[in-house]
Amino acid sequence: MERDNHQEGVAEGVKICDPPAESNPPADTLATSLSLLGNHMFPDPVERNYGTTVNREEPVDSLLSDVSAEEPSLNAESHSNQVTKLETEETESPECQNNVATQPSDRGAQDAATDSDQGDSGEFVVTMLAKAKLEEQGLGMKGRSSPLLEAGTEEYPAFMSHRDEDVTADSWRQHRKHVFVLSEAGKPIYSRYGSEEALSSTMGVMMALVSFVQSGDNIIRSVYSEENTVVFLQKGPLVLVCVSSSRQSERQLRGELLYVYYQIISMLTQASISRIFEHKKNYDLRRLLAGSEKILDGLLNLVDSDPSFLLAAVHCLPLASSLRDSLSQILQKAITPNLVFSILIARNQLLTIVQEKTVIEDTRLEPADVHLLLNLIGASSAFQAGEIWTPICLPLFNPDCYFYAYISYLDPPECTVCLLLLSTDKEAFYSVAECKRKIEEAMVAQNSLSLIAKVQSYSVSQVGVSDLRHFMYKPFDVPDNYRQLTQFTSPEMEAPYSSEEEKMRLLDLYRYMHSRIHSTSRPLKLIYHVAERETLLAWVTSKFELYTCFSPLVTKACAITAITKLLRWIKKEEDRLFIRYPPKYSTTPNPSKSSRGGKSDQQDSTDNGFLSLL
Amino acid sequence: IDMALRELKVCLLGDTGVGKSSIVWRFVEDSFDPNINPTIGASFMTKTVQYQNELHKFLIWDTAGQERFRALAPMYYRGSAAAIIVYDITKEESFQTLKNWVKELRQHGPPNIVVAIAGNKCDLSDAREVPEKDAKDYADSIHAIFVETSAKNAININEVFIEISKRIPVVDAAGATSGKGFKLGRQASESRRTCC
Numbered sequence A: 001m002e003r004d005n006h007q008e009g010v011a012e013g014v015k016i017c018d019p020p021a022e023s024n025p026p027a028d029t030l031a032t033s034l035s036l037l038g039n040h041m042f043p044d045p046v047e048r049n050y051g052t053t054v055n056r057e058e059p060v061d062s063l064l065s066d067v068s069a070e071e072p073s074l075n076a077e078s079h080s081n082q083v084t085k086l087e088t089e090e091t092e093s094p095e096c097q098n099n100v101a102t103q104p105s106d107r108g109a110q111d112a113a114t115d116s117d118q119g120d121s122g123e124f125v126v127t128m129l130a131k132a133k134l135e136e137q138g139l140g141m142k143g144r145s146s147p148l149l150e151a152g153t154e155e156y157p158a159f160m161s162h163r164d165e166d167v168t169a170d171s172w173r174q175h176r177k178h179v180f181v182l183s184e185a186g187k188p189i190y191s192r193y194g195s196e197e198a199l200s201s202t203m204g205v206m207m208a209l210v211s212f213v214q215s216g217d218n219i220i221r222s223v224y225s226e227e228n229t230v231v232f233l234q235k236g237p238l239v240l241v242c243v244s245s246s247r248q249s250e251r252q253l254r255g256e257l258l259y260v261y262y263q264i265i266s267m268l269t270q271a272s273i274s275r276i277f278e279h280k281k282n283y284d285l286r287r288l289l290a291g292s293e294k295i296l297d298g299l300l301n302l303v304d305s306d307p308s309f310l311l312a313a314v315h316c317l318p319l320a321s322s323l324r325d326s327l328s329q330i331l332q333k334a335i336t337p338n339l340v341f342s343i344l345i346a347r348n349q350l351l352t353i354v355q356e357k358t359v360i361e362d363t364r365l366e367p368a369d370v371h372l373l374l375n376l377i378g379a380s381s382a383f384q385a386g387e388i389w390t391p392i393c394l395p396l397f398n399p400d401c402y403f404y405a406y407i408s409y410l411d412p413p414e415c416t417v418c419l420l421l422l423s424t425d426k427e428a429f430y431s432v433a434e435c436k437r438k439i440e441e442a443m444v445a446q447n448s449l450s451l452i453a454k455v456q457s458y459s460v461s462q463v464g465v466s467d468l469r470h471f472m473y474k475p476f477d478v479p480d481n482y483r484q485l486t487q488f489t490s491p492e493m494e495a496p497y498s499s500e501e502e503k504m505r506l507l508d509l510y511r512y513m514h515s516r517i518h519s520t521s522r523p524l525k526l527i528y529h530v531a532e533r534e535t536l537l538a539w540v541t542s543k544f545e546l547y548t549c550f551s552p553l554v555t556k557a558c559a560i561t562a563i564t565k566l567l568r569w570i571k572k573e574e575d576r577l578f579i580r581y582p583p584k585y586s587t588t589p590n591p592s593k594s595s596r597g598g599k600s601d602q603q604d605s606t607d608n609g610f611l612s613l614l
Numbered sequence B: 001i002d003m004a005l006r007e008l009k010v011c012l013l014g015d016t017g018v019g020k021s022s023i024v025w026r027f028v029e030d031s032f033d034p035n036i037n038p039t040i041g042a043s044f045m046t047k048t049v050q051y052q053n054e055l056h057k058f059l060i061w062d063t064a065g066q067e068r069f070r071a072l073a074p075m076y077y078r079g080s081a082a083a084i085i086v087y088d089i090t091k092e093e094s095f096q097t098l099k100n101w102v103k104e105l106r107q108h109g110p111p112n113i114v115v116a117i118a119g120n121k122c123d124l125s126d127a128r129e130v131p132e133k134d135a136k137d138y139a140d141s142i143h144a145i146f147v148e149t150s151a152k153n154a155i156n157i158n159e160v161f162i163e164i165s166k167r168i169p170v171v172d173a174a175g176a177t178s179g180k181g182f183k184l185g186r187q188a189s190e191s192r193r194t195c196c
Helices: A005-012 A025-041 A074-080 A094-098 A109-115 A121-131 A197-215 A250-268 A270-279 A293-305 A307-311 A321-333 A357-362 A367-379 A429-445 A448-454 A500-517 A556-577 A605-613 B020-029 B067-077 B092-108 B122-127 B132-141 B157-167 B188-193
Strands: A067-070 A177-183 A188-191 A222-224 A229-235 A238-244 A339-346 A349-356 A387-392 A403-409 A417-423 A468-475 A526-530 A535-540 A544-550 B004-014 B042-051 B054-063 B082-088 B114-120 B145-148
Touching: A177 A197, A177 A250, A177 A293, A188 A197, A188 A250, A197 A229, A197 A238, A229 A250, A238 A250, A250 A270, A250 A293, A250 A307, A250 A367, A250 A500, A293 A307, A293 A367, A293 A500, A307 A367, A307 A468, A307 A500, A321 A339, A321 A349, A321 A429, A321 A448, A339 A367, A339 A429, A349 A357, A349 A367, A367 A417, A387 A429, A403 A429, A417 A429, A429 A448, A468 A556, A500 A526, A500 A535, A500 A544, A535 A556, A544 A556, B004 B020, B004 B067, B004 B092, B004 B157, B020 B042, B020 B054, B020 B082, B020 B114, B020 B157, B042 B067, B042 B157, B054 B067, B067 B092, B082 B092, B082 B157, B092 B114, B114 B132, B114 B157, B132 B145, B145 B157
Parallel strands: A067 A526, B004 B054, B004 B082, B082 B114, B114 B145
Antiparallel strands: A177 A188, A177 A238, A222 A229, A229 A238, A339 A349, A339 A417, A387 A403, A387 B042, A403 A417, A468 A544, A526 A535, A535 A544, B042 B054
16 A cells, blocks of 8 residues: 655654544644634635545555556546545634634534634634644644635736735635745745735744744644645744645655745845844844845746756756857856856756856755746846846855856847856956956857757657657766756657646646655655556656656556657757756866955945845 | 047935836836836946037946845945935835935945936826925935936936036046046946947
C-alpha cells in the first residue's frame, strides 16, 4: 500500500496531521481552533473527518522494479477517496474573519460538545491550543465549497486588481493558492489576494497557531483538510503561509514559500530585515515593500506556470552554439572593475551568462537567484524606460549584501532583449553603462539583435517520437569544476496543452510526478503513471532527471523506447539546448562577495544600505 | 554654428506615486502612461535641448519614491546641478515629504544646487489638497523654482527644465564649465549619442 503523501515530512519535524486511529479531545479542540482560521479560509467549519485524506494508490511491484504503476488518474483517486462527506448546517458568516470572538458554535454536531460554549475565542484559541498535544494527530479539516466555484479560475473585471478583492467573498476563498506573509508580531506584510488590512485578523490567527506550537518547542509545518493544504514556513522574523487546493506536496509548497521569502530578501536583505525587527518587533514591513507587490504577485504567477521553479533549474533559450558563443564573447569583452555577472535575456529566458572567475570559484550561481532576477525584470515595466540602477541581493549567493544591478533593454520600444550587469560597486553606474554601449555597438556590428529575434523555442515534433507530447529534461552538472548553472530543457507546450487550463493540468501532473520521485519517505527512481488523458513517465538517474508526457495509449515498452530516442536526440542537440560551459571573465584582482564600494572616500548613509532607515 | 554642449545632472525626488517618472517620460519621450509601474532603484535618461546659444544635455536621474530606496538618494543627488522635487497637489502628505527633501538637500546636497518644486497632477484640481499659493510661498521662501505641472496633459513640463537652464550659472568666456558646485561633463564619450 502506498503511503499517504502527508506523512512525507514527518521526519523533518513535527507537524499536525492525521493517523486515523487517534482521537483525543485536545487535538479535537485544536481542530476547532483551526476553524477560526478555517472559517475564513474555507467555506466550512472544521470537522474531524478521519480517513478521508488518505490517498489510496495501488503500486505494482514497486520495490522490485522501482516502477509504481497507478491507475486511474490523480483526479479520480482523490474523488473516490472522499468517503463520507458530512452534512453541515453551517451557514456562512463572513463577519467571522474580522472578529475572532464570533467563533461559530454551531459546527458539526460531533464537535459541538467540546467547545461550543466558549465565549472569548481569541483567548480560546490560545488556551485550547495550549492543551493540544501536537504529536497526536487527529486533525482533518473539511471544507465544503460550491461546485459552481470549484473550477477555481474565476475571471475578474479588468479594472479590479487582486488587491481590491473582497476577502469575504466566496470567490476569494476559491483561489487555488493563497500566500500570506506576516511578521512574528502578526502584522500583515503581504497577501496574494485581497488587501492586507482586511486580512489582519486572519493573519493574527495564523500567528496564534504558529506561536502556540512554538511555545511547546515545536514548529507547525502544515495542516491538511480535504480540499486545502496549509503550509507554514518560518524564516527569521517572517512567517509565510500557503493555503493551497492545488494538491501539490507539502514540500513543493514549502519550496514555493521559500521563493517568496527569497524575493523579499532580494529587495531588503536578510540582515536588514533581522535588524529592523530586532529594533521594532511590530514594524510594518509593508512600508519598505510598498510598490513591490507586483514583484511578489509576478513571482507567484511564475511559480504556478513555469516549471523552472519546480525543477530548481534555469531554462535557457535554444540557440545555435555559434550565436551563443558570439554573444558570450561580446559580454566577455565589455568589462569594468567589480563587474561580476553579465546576463543577456530574451523573452524572459537566458541567452547567455558570463561570470566573474574568482567570484564563481567561491560560490556558484544558484538557479533560484537567476529566477528571482528574471522575475524582477519580467514583473515590472519600470525597466523599459531608461537605464536602471538598483541594489539587489542574490539571497542564495549572499543573503546579507547587495549587488548593484544595471538593467537596460537593448531593443526599445519592443523591449524583448534585456541586458543585466551586476556589480559590487554602487558607484559604478557610469562605467557599467559604458559596458552596455560597448555591448550595444558590438551587437549592431554583428547584427545580433535580428538573429536573436528569429530564435524560437522548439517543438516536440522535432524529436521525432510520435507518441511523445512533452518533456522536461534536467541534466545534473558534470563535471562540476565547470561550475555549471543547473539547467533544464523543455519544448513548447503544444496541443492538446495549448489553453491555459490544459497547460496548468499538465504542470499539475508533472508536479505530482515530481512529488512522487522526490518523496522523502519513499523516493522513486522511475514512475509510470497512467492518467486520464495522458500517460507520464518520470525517471531520475545520477546523470539526469526526466519527465515525459505521452499520449494515453502508449505502452510501457513503447514509452521506454521513446525515451531512449529522446535521450539520443537531446545528446545530439545539447550544444543548442544548453549553455554548455558558462563563460567567465576576470574583472578585478580581489573581488568580494560583499558589495563594498569601490572608493574608500565615499562615506555616506548609503553605505549600510537600508539599515539607515531606522 | 558650433554650439557649446553642457551636461546638466538633474535628479527627481519626491514621494512615491507623485509622478516623477511621468514628468521625465513626458519631457524625454513626450508620452504618458497612466499605468506606469513604480520605479525600481533609479532610472537614468538623457535629453538634449537648446538653450540660447548652448546645448543643454540633461542627465536625468529619476529616483524611486519608495521608502526602501530612500537611503540611496544621496548617490543620485550628489553632484547634481539641479533637483526637481515633485509633490502631488491632491496629496497633502506628499507636500510634507517634499519639505523633508528640501531639508535633506540643504544638509547633504551640493551647496549651489538649483531646486525646482513641481506640483504635479494639476489636471486634478477638483481633488486639490495643496493650495497653489501655499506652495508658491514656500518655494519663494527657499528661493526655489515653482510650477504646477501635469505630466498627463503636458502642462509646464518643458518649462521646468527651461527654468533650470535659466538658473544654471553661465559658462565663462573661455568655455570652460564653471565649478559652481555641480559636476559637469561626466564623460566626453556620452555626448556622442545625443539626437542633436
